[in-house]
Amino acid sequence: MNGRLGQRKLKKLRIRGNEVKMNTKLTKILMKPSIRYSKVVNFLRQFITYEPKEGLVRRVIYGAYENGINGDYLEFGVWEGRSFIYAYNFAKSKMPMMNYYAFDSFEGLQKPKGIDKHSFFKKGKYFCPLDKFKKNLEWGGVDEDKVTIIKGFYDNMLTTELKEKLKIKRASVVWIDCDLYESTKTVLNFIISYLVDGTIIVFHDWYCFNCDEERGERLAVKEWLKENPSISLSQHMFNNIFVVKVRT
Numbered sequence: 001m002n003g004r005l006g007q008r009k010l011k012k013l014r015i016r017g018n019e020v021k022m023n024t025k026l027t028k029i030l031m032k033p034s035i036r037y038s039k040v041v042n043f044l045r046q047f048i049t050y051e052p053k054e055g056l057v058r059r060v061i062y063g064a065y066e067n068g069i070n071g072d073y074l075e076f077g078v079w080e081g082r083s084f085i086y087a088y089n090f091a092k093s094k095m096p097m098m099n100y101y102a103f104d105s106f107e108g109l110q111k112p113k114g115i116d117k118h119s120f121f122k123k124g125k126y127f128c129p130l131d132k133f134k135k136n137l138e139w140g141g142v143d144e145d146k147v148t149i150i151k152g153f154y155d156n157m158l159t160t161e162l163k164e165k166l167k168i169k170r171a172s173v174v175w176i177d178c179d180l181y182e183s184t185k186t187v188l189n190f191i192i193s194y195l196v197d198g199t200i201i202v203f204h205d206w207y208c209f210n211c212d213e214e215r216g217e218r219l220a221v222k223e224w225l226k227e228n229p230s231i232s233l234s235q236h237m238f239n240n241i242f243v244v245k246v247r248t
């Protein structure tokens with residue numbers, strides 16, 4: 001009996017050894033620059049690796065999971081739903097209790113005023129009608145029962161009355177992707193009560209306006225932190241991802 005078991009173990013080890021040898025050989029072949037950067041592999045890469053935004057969402061969701069807050073996902077500026085769909089699909093098994101909130105005008109940008117004026121940002125840019133967004137979510141496998149869509153421009157919509165209607169207790173992730181200073185400032189003031197230690201905030205447009213500290217998301221954040229000394233942000237993973245600390 002012992003002998004047979006011993007033989008089986010040896011056989012397994014031999015197979016494992018061969019597998020390791022095969023893997024090393026295969027890795028050596030596949031890592032060869034002439035193969036790794038060949039046209040065929042470059043073509044296939046788009047189907048088997050994460051595109052940049054997808055990779056970013058994945059890291060954020062995994063970070064939120066590790067922070068263990070058990071809160072919701074709030075996205076301000078969803079457009080056609082790309083980051084929203086990624087977030088849902090990465091989070092659904094890790095954080096099954098998570099609910100997802102999509103805040104957007106579904107009419108694109110408002111006419112930028114003052115410091116928000118820029119040749120790139122025009123009224124109506126990123127227009128995506130609500131129906132199309134909903135269809136995209138369906139295509140993306142998002143469970144509509146987990147999603148609350150809040151349609152409207154932030155300056156009129158993000159009110160105390162809306163807060164009373166929504167069932168958000170705390171935020172695990174706040175994804176802010178609405179480009180402009182004005183919009184970001186309104187969003188930041190709205191989310192304060194949902195923030196807890198460990199909430200992750202992503203400022204997706206951190207690098208817009210040539211990274212000017214006096215414009216866009218950077219200015220909105222700078223002013224907001226000054227006005228709310230109980231809140232501080234620590235950089236997490238990348239420059240535009242922050243973890244919240246709330247002092248009581």
Ligand SMILES: C[S@@+](CC[C@H](N)C(=O)[O-])C[C@H]1O[C@@H](n2cnc3c(N)ncnc32)[C@H](O)[C@@H]1O
Pocket residue numbers: 076077078079080081082083084103104105106107108109110125126127128152153154155177178179180183
């Ligand atoms: C760059 S897109 C968002 C991209 C999206 N997160 C994605 O993954 O593709 C910006 C979105 O912010 C929305 N938005 C910007 N300012 C807004 C405001 N003040 N009120 C409501 N929606 C706004 C626009 O309608 C647009 O859908």
